[in-house]
Amino acid sequence: MARDVSTARPSRAPRTPAATSDRAVWHGTAVPDYERFARFYDAAMDDPRPRGARVLRSIEGYLPRAASVLELGCGTGSILAQLTALPFLTGLDRSPEMLAVASQKVPAARLLEGDIEEFWLGERFDVVVCVFDTLNHLLTFEAWQSMFDAVYDHLVDDGLFIFDVNTLGELRRLSEEPPWVFEFDDHVLIMDVTSAEDGLSQWDIRIFEHVGGSRFDLHHEQIGELAVSLQRIRTALEPRFTLLEEASDSGETPTDGSVKAYFTCRRAP
Numbered sequence: 531m532a533r534d535v536s537t538a539r540p541s542r543a544p545r546t547p548a549a550t551s552d553r554a555v556w557h558g559t560a561v562p563d564y565e566r567f568a569r570f571y572d573a574a575m576d577d578p579r580p581r582g583a584r585v586l587r588s589i590e591g592y593l594p595r596a597a598s599v600l601e602l603g604c605g606t607g608s609i610l611a612q613l614t615a616l617p618f619l620t621g622l623d624r625s626p627e628m629l630a631v632a633s634q635k636v637p638a639a640r641l642l643e644g645d646i647e648e649f650w651l652g653e654r655f656d657v658v659v660c661v662f663d664t665l666n667h668l669l670t671f672e673a674w675q676s677m678f679d680a681v682y683d684h685l686v687d688d689g690l691f692i693f694d695v696n697t698l699g700e701l702r703r704l705s706e707e708p709p710w711v712f713e714f715d716d717h718v719l720i721m722d723v724t725s726a727e728d729g730l731s732q733w734d735i736r737i738f739e740h741v742g743g744s745r746f747d748l749h750h751e752q753i754g755e756l757a758v759s760l761q762r763i764r765t766a767l768e769p770r771f772t773l774l775e776e777a778s779d780s781g782e783t784p785t786d787g788s789v790k791a792y793f794t795c796r797r798a799p
């Protein structure tokens with residue numbers, strides 16, 4: 531996930547927060563990811579339209595006849611809501627709270643609760659999408675590889691896999707910066723990223739919900755992210771996917787120092 535904090539902290543580039551795994555050993559929350567955050571997510575996060583537009587551009591550019599899409603980690607459905615030109619929309623997410631929001635926003639989509647690390651839905655799709663650093667939410671590279679396997683199994687022969695990641699450099703930079711504070715509606719969001727070794731980061735998300743007068747309720751979640759080198763990603767994709775496009779935010783070939791890396795791949799037959 532991410533939010534553009536440029537309005538809150540002009541010195542800082544648009545950011546992307548993260549999500550957690552209940553298998554993660556290094557963050558201490560007992561609250562499942564996004565359980566509390568879901569209610570505030572859309573108001574607190576970035577405008578999803580540029581993300582959706584980027585996905586649409588890839589589909590139109592590389593598989594204009596696409597009719598079915600599966601979004602992994604669909605969250606509140608903000609991307610699926612922009613893909614309604616495709617008749618068959620499916621979203622998979624493990625957070626019932628996020629899916630509840632999505633079901634209101636994209637009633638046409640089929641929404642499934644489950645883990646994107648390992649899944650089998652018994653069908654294939656023209657396009658699989660996994661964006662807004664959802665892949666970073668899987669906290670081991672083995673889990674990323676397992677997800678790549680599942681994506682391969684769920685794509686038609688020339689199907690597209692569209693995803694993005696937060697880079698190693700971005701998560702390191704975020705951890706070196708002070709927490710950012712953002713006001714939305716009457717509430718306050720504070721996000722603080724800390725990094726451990728091996729590309730792991732922890733996002734502490736505190737929402738002070740204004741409940742009247744000078745009273746606030748505090749909601750706290752800890753969400754983990756893993757970043758790996760782009761070369762490691764390319765190598766893991768290589769046998770099964772052809773890389774069609776790889777870009778940074780500025781449209782150039784991304785490096786491990788870029789903010790984000792956007793990938794569009796085609797399933798090899």
Ligand SMILES: C[S@@+](CC[C@H](N)C(=O)[O-])C[C@H]1O[C@@H](n2cnc3c(N)ncnc32)[C@H](O)[C@@H]1O
Pocket residue numbers: 531532547548549550551563564578581602603604605606607608609622623624625628644645646647660661662663664667668
């Ligand atoms: C940052 S949000 C992105 C939501 C959406 N893709 C968007 O662009 O707005 C990450 C989503 O991934 C989901 N998620 C994280 N890890 C997951 C996992 N292992 N299995 C299923 N969903 C997961 C979270 O519940 C959350 O809804």
